[in-house]
Amino acid sequence: MPGDAVGSPATNGGGNANGQTLQQPQPLDQIKQALQIVYDPHSSNDSRKQAGAFLESAKSDKEAPYHGFTLAYDRGHDAVVRHFGLLLLEQAVRYSWVDYTAEESGMVRGWILGLAENVKVDGRDPVYLRNKIAQLWVEIAKRSWASEWLDMDELLVRLWDNSTQQGNPAQRDLVLSILENLVEDVFNREDSVAGIRNTPLSKACIDIFTPLDVLKENFPGREPSAVLRCGEGGWLTRLTEMLEKCLEAGVNSNTEVEACAVKVLGTLKACMSWAIPK
Numbered sequence: 001m002p003g004d005a006v007g008s009p010a011t012n013g014g015g016n017a018n019g020q021t022l023q024q025p026q027p028l029d030q031i032k033q034a035l036q037i038v039y040d041p042h043s044s045n046d047s048r049k050q051a052g053a054f055l056e057s058a059k060s061d062k063e064a065p066y067h068g069f070t071l072a073y074d075r076g077h078d079a080v081v082r083h084f085g086l087l088l089l090e091q092a093v094r095y096s097w098v099d100y101t102a103e104e105s106g107m108v109r110g111w112i113l114g115l116a117e118n119v120k121v122d123g124r125d126p127v128y129l130r131n132k133i134a135q136l137w138v139e140i141a142k143r144s145w146a147s148e149w150l151d152m153d154e155l156l157v158r159l160w161d162n163s164t165q166q167g168n169p170a171q172r173d174l175v176l177s178i179l180e181n182l183v184e185d186v187f188n189r190e191d192s193v194a195g196i197r198n199t200p201l202s203k204a205c206i207d208i209f210t211p212l213d214v215l216k217e218n219f220p221g222r223e224p225s226a227v228l229r230c231g232e233g234g235w236l237t238r239l240t241e242m243l244e245k246c247l248e249a250g251v252n253s254n255t256e257v258e259a260c261a262v263k264v265l266g267t268l269k270a271c272m273s274w275a276i277p278k
Contacts, residue, residue, distance in 0.1 A: 027067055031058055032081055039080060058088065065092040069111035072133075075124045086115075086132045093139045105144065112136050113155060121170035130170060134177035141182055142193045146204040150228050153208045157230040160238065169256065172242075173263060179235060180267040183209075187274055200226075202274075209235040209271060214278050236275060239264050 034051040037043045043051075058064060068088025071081055092108060100108065115133050119125050145152050156175050163172035185191040186201045194201055204227040207215070212232040215222065246261035 027058075027063065028070060031055065031067065031071065031084065032077075034058075035081055035084055055084065059091040064088040065096075065108050065111065068092070069115070072115055072129075073111075073118060075118070075120075079126055079129060082129060083132065086129065086136065089136055090132070090139070093136060093143070097140075097143050102148065105148070109140050109144065109149065112140055116159060116171070116174055119168075119170045119174050121168055125170060130174055131177060134174050134181060137178045138181045138185060139193070141178075142185060142191070142197065142201065146197070146200040146227050150226060153227060154230040169260065172260070176263045176267050180263075180270050183267070183270040188270060206274065210276055211237050214276055218276055218278070236268075236271065239268055243268070 034054045037047050037051040038055065040048075058067070061067070065088060068085040071077060071085030072083075072089065073085075074082070077085075089108070089112065097105065097108075112133070116137060119130055119133065141149070141152060156178065159171045160175050163169060163175070183205055185194040186198065186205055207227055208229045211234045212229070243261060243264045246257050246264065249257045251258040251261050
């Protein structure tokens, strides 16, 4: 993927109201320049239209996921630039995933994991960017988890633990969003992608959410899924423990604690239709 050039918007003769034209810089600079023209209120309609057409064509370029990761990972970029980078990755996952080799899909998955590990709570990662990263994680999980991707649970637990150890609630919230949306797509929504692989995905969700001793007691002859679960407690245990911590800290006196409790409850609610009562 990386290394191939893309066409320049300058070939379309783009310019804005201030006389600026799209030059022949590197592809990432082209994308940033086009975004600047699109969002500049002083740009002419023609230049904005040409820049917008270039950005649309950039989504279908075979280098789009690499460009998207590079733009989104750099926290020094403006939020609109990073969000467009995430859109490039989303386009690749949704429409090109089936055409990727194992090496290419592993590379794209690694970029998404890198973005998740890079999330912080210092104001440079607004909620809509974090939500898009969570959505990308879920999109990849629906396509490859419980088949070629087996260590997802370990990665989620690592993010969860790091959020506590490093005082980074943004990663905790990211994990909660991933879990809730994955469960909703697998069990509660009519999601076409999850529907194709519903059997392995639903079994894997039950495996990583349910405490191991409860699984063994209720289904003594059950064959475990191919997914490598991390720890014996499972996510239902982790979620209820986090909810208890929120209640002890006082949800009425701390808005951050209250928001965490609400997100935990939302994730637990998504599991109620299939979770074992014990």
